[in-house]
Amino acid sequence: MAYKGQPNFDHRQPRRIGVLITNLGTPDAPETGALRRYLREFLSDPRVVEVPRLLWFFILNLVILVIRPPRSAHAYKTVWTEEGSPLLVHSQNQLAGIRERLKQQYGEDVVVKLGMRYGNPSIPSQLQEMEDEGVRQLLVLPLYPQYSGSTNGSTFDALAKDFMQRRWLPDLRFISHYPDYPPYIQAMADHIRVFREQHGSADKLVFSYHGVPKRYLLNGDPYFCECHKTSRLLAEALGLHEDQWMTTFQSRFGREEWLQPYMDATMKALPGKGVKSVQVFCPGFSADCLETIEEIDVENRGYFEEAGGESFAYIPALNAEPVHLDALTQLIEDNLQGWEPEDNHVATLEARSARADALR
Structure with missing residues (x-):
């Protein structure tokens, strides 16, 4: 296996904290082709459909992906907005609100991204961006309050699959559920x-x-x-x-x-x-x-x-209502306890060296 590396990595790069917010995902457009791609990825997940793989391969490709995409495309057209898919629009607004709240607490040292389990922006693409930006401590929050293997478990699978291909892994915390928070x-x-x-x-x-x-x-x-x-x-x-x-x-x-x-x-x-x-x-x-x-x-x-x-x-979902953003931000901050971003690795190494010299 060839592991993903960082040929231009600089060990003096400041270490940052990353917060990855995830949700289910959405097709790129309310069109049959886009729905077929989205449904193929979604329904091919063994966490979502627990049916013997060979049997499900034929059912999915010969029946479901022939019949369902045109129907789903029609349904999506009824909810699509000028800004795009409602789920993506609300998720982006949630991202902006949480990012602003965390910025007040941590400044620019916390990187906040949004990844979708299926579709775009994908979880692997966001993990790559975070690694490029120096994230060495990663907190993942799937926005599914109640745990299910088909949602929260599947999100962890996507993380694990990506990490299996990376040379250097971040410290990881995963909020698996919050049904009674x-x-x-x-x-x-x-x-x-x-x-x-x-x-x-x-x-x-x-x-x-x-x-x-x-x-x-x-x-x-x-x-x-x-x-x-x-x-x-x-x-x-x-x-x-x-x-x-x-x-x-x-x-x-x-x-x-x-x-x-x-x-x-x-x-x-x-x-x-x-x-x-x-x-x-x-x-x-x-x-x-x-x-x-x-x-x-x-x-x-x-x-x-x-x-x-x-x-x-x-009654509409909480979406990007302030009370929701406040609750999610508090949940994130509760789970970031003990993690502090480092402004500069060089300064940290120098401080450690000075302490070591003082003890000699």
Whole structure:
């Protein structure tokens, strides 16, 4: 194996701290070709689809990548903005806000980047930029509050795969999850409270999370439990009674059983149970994307209203709201404890040498 090196590396280069924020990713354009490339990378990840590789190769390439890209491209066109993909735009705004907050604390000694697990900007490209800028201590924050092997675990896989090709590795810290982190819970509670002060409340507040196959839970994935823990803590922070809120799971794919209750089935059933108004919030999504804008606010709104529901409101994700950026920055700072950037390695070596001379 040929390892990536730094032929122009200077040992006098100042050592810097790096913070890499990651999210799932997005296609480069709402077009069939771009969706096919994105879906091929996404659905080829064995963490995402745990099916025997040979069987899945034929299913993916002969069926899914033929049928799904045109449909997905159409859906993305409905949410695409002038600035681009909503997920990328919100993520870039989050990056800018966190970078500015960390700059106030650390100055220019902390390098903050954004990498996407699938698509661009890729995690390897951002790791290379950070290495070129002198990052020797790296903190990685995947913006998935609840741990799942298919998201947080897959992000670590991408880091490990890249590091296997590098000659010199940085010190590494990885925030694997934060489902019960108090500032995150409080940020969501404040965000929902402001929305309800402006728009009123509803019969039921529904917390919707991205689903995964039930088989993952049975094999030890903690995602289901962490989602319920987040919901419980958030409901407590809002002062809600048990009959005022519930947890659901969306975005299931294929024929096998996924985590329940299903969001779509719930929206179809609630009006028949006397629930005429709902508000929906997605605690597992750090930024609005296709799954929140189109699947929740369009598709599931339709299910609820067709079943006799009278009022459906989607509460936007935290996105780049100040309360969210403050919580994420605090989470980062908590995990940077003990790391201090060095202004200059030469000065550090000279100081160590002087101390050694004094002890002789």
